[in-house]
Structure formats: structure tokens, C-alpha cells
Amino acid sequence: MFRESNGRSLIKTLSWRFWATITTALLVYIFTKKIELALAIGGIEAFLKLILYYFHERTWNKISFGKKEIKPKVIWLTGLSGSGKSTIAEGLYKKLKSKELKVEYLDGDRVRDIFPKTGFSKEERDRHIRRIGFLASMLEKNGIIVIAAFISPYEETRQFVKDLCSNLIEVHVSTPFAECKRRDIKGLYAKAEKGEIKNFTGVDDPYEEPLNPKIRIDTTNISVEEAVEKIIPLI
Numbered sequence: 001m002f003r004e005s006n007g008r009s010l011i012k013t014l015s016w017r018f019w020a021t022i023t024t025a026l027l028v029y030i031f032t033k034k035i036e037l038a039l040a041i042g043g044i045e046a047f048l049k050l051i052l053y054y055f056h057e058r059t060w061n062k063i064s065f066g067k068k069e070i071k072p073k074v075i076w077l078t079g080l081s082g083s084g085k086s087t088i089a090e091g092l093y094k095k096l097k098s099k100e101l102k103v104e105y106l107d108g109d110r111v112r113d114i115f116p117k118t119g120f121s122k123e124e125r126d127r128h129i130r131r132i133g134f135l136a137s138m139l140e141k142n143g144i145i146v147i148a149a150f151i152s153p154y155e156e157t158r159q160f161v162k163d164l165c166s167n168l169i170e171v172h173v174s175t176p177f178a179e180c181k182r183r184d185i186k187g188l189y190a191k192a193e194k195g196e197i198k199n200f201t202g203v204d205d206p207y208e209e210p211l212n213p214k215i216r217i218d219t220t221n222i223s224v225e226e227a228v229e230k231i232i233p234l235i
Contacts, residue, residue, distance in 0.1 A: 009057045013050055021046040070101060072140045073235060074165045077149040078158065078210060079173030080202050081188065082180035084219035084227065088173065089149035091228045096145060096235070103145040106132060120199040126157045133161030140165055145235070153207040169234050172213040177202055179220050 025042030029035055075092065077085040086107055093105040111132060112118065118128045129152050136146045152158050162168045180202070181189040192200035199205045214234055217227050 006058075009054060009061070012057065013054045016053060017046055017050050020049065070145075070235070071167060072102075072143050072145050074136045074140050074146045074148060074161075074168045075171060075231065075235065076136075076152070076158070076161065076168055077147070077171045077173055078152045078213075079175060080177060080180045080207055081151060081200075082183045083173040083175035084217075084224075085149040085151075085173045087224050088171075088217070088219070088227045088231070089147045091224045092231055093147050095228055095232065096147075101145055102143060103147065104139055106136060106146065106148040106150075108150045120205070122154065122199075122205075125152075126154065129154075129157045130160055133157075133164050136161070137164040137166075140167070151201050151207070153201045153205065155208045155211060158210065169215075169231075170210055170213040171231060172210045172216045173219060174209070174216045175219045 021042045024045050025038040028041050029038035032038065075089075077089055079085050086109075089105060089107065093103060096103040112128075115128070115131060118124045129150060132148060132150060136148050139146045152161075158170065162170070184190070188197060188200065189203065191197045192203040195204075197203075201207050215230060217230055219227055
């Protein structure tokens with residue numbers, strides 16, 4: 001995702017030649033004990049190899065052999081509330097950033113604070129996910145890896161997002177309902193079961209499991225690091 005500029009090649013040329021010339025002059029002096037000869041040979045060598053090294057660098061910069069292109073992708077994590085989507089997404093984001101890749105992280109809670117407020121009916125959820133899918137596809141087209149963590153409960157809407165994106169990796173965080181409910185420190189599942197929260201996925205609103213995800217990850221018995229390492233090879 002990076003291109004080496006002419007200026008960077010020039011600075012590398014000067015830096016490399018400085019130390020190489022000192023080494024050459026030192027070796028000549030060690031063998032001949034003549035400082036004038038050592039400086040003369042070092043100077044001539046520096047001039048000729050500065051030119052040679054610069055063109056060598058620029059030539060190799062245009063050769064694709066040995067370069068591994070990392071194409072932009074959309075990693076879409078879907079699953080029940082409390083399944084571990086956001087935690088995995090954050091870990092994956094940090095991992096990719098540490099590799100100096102261009103990456104953005106879209107999370108349901110954070111995005112809802114920015115986009116117009118949407119409800120939780122099927123129509124409103126569909127509209128929201130389509131909006132996110134369009135944003136993800138635009139980022140992808142501009143060379144950015146996108147990590148998106150959304151419940152996105154309906155198969156039809158997820159397919160709509162897949163069709164928008166050029167290269168979408170669907171990750172089903174398949175942690176069972178009972179485990180998600182056990183982790184729920186906010187008591188959302190309990191409130192939903194009492195009818196205090198309406199249209200809650202997994203309780204009074206369905207979650208349609210992905211038919212053919214790229215990978216399924218059950219976080220019941222694995223760490224965040226292990227989950228992230230399962231996804232990295234797909235990227």
C-alpha cells in the first residue's frame with residue numbers, strides 16, 4: 001500500500017554510501033598504511049557507486065518480483081449480542097495496525113452515535129446495515145481494509161452488503177445463545193425476556209445464521225488472541 005518516493009531513495013543512497021565509503025577507505029588504509037590512497041579510492045568509489053546504487057534502487061522499486069500485495073478487504077463479523085464480535089474486531093484492528101496497514105474499524109455502538117438515529121425494527125435494521133455496507137465498500141475501493149462488527153441478523157441484508165463489496169470475508173461469531181446470555185453484565189437479555197426491550201435479537205427477534213460464512217468462531221473456550229489468529233490468514 002506504499003510507494004517509495006525518489007527522495008526516500010536518494011536519502012537511502014547517501015546513508016548507505018556514507019558507511020560503505022568509510023568501510024572501503026578503512027580497509028585500503030589497513031592494507032596499504034597510506035591515508036592519501038585510502039581517501040582517493042574511497043572518494044572515487046563513493047562517486048561511482050552513488051550513481052549505481054540510486055538507479056539500482058529505482059529499478060528494483062519497479063519490479064514486482066518478491067512483493068506481496070495485500071488487497072483491501074471487508075472483514076464482516078456477525079453474531080448475537082455478547083458473542084465477542086467487538087472484542088475480536090478490536091484485537092484484529094490492533095494487529096493489522098501494528099503491521100502498518102491501512103485499516104478502519106466500524107462498530108455498531110460507535111456508528112449509531114454518528115449516523116442518524118435508527119430503531120430496531122427489521123426495516124430500520126436493514127436500512128442501517130445497508131448504510132454501513134455502502135460505507136465499507138467505499139473505504140474498500142479506496143484501498144482500506146475494513147473491519148465491521150454488527151449483529152446484522154438477516155441473511156438477505158448481509159448478502160446485499162456482500163454484493164456491494166469486492167472482497168468481503170464473512171466471519172460468523174457463533175458463540176451459543178446461553179453463553180452470550182451468561183456474559184450479559186448489562187442484563188439486556190433478561191430485560192428482553194421480560195418484555196422491557198422490544199425487537200431484541202435472539203429473544204423476540206430472529207437471528208438468521210450465515211449460510212456459508214468464510215469461518216465460524218465460537219468464543220466460548222478460546223481467547224481473543226486465538227480468535228484473531230484464525231482470521232489473519234484469510235486476510
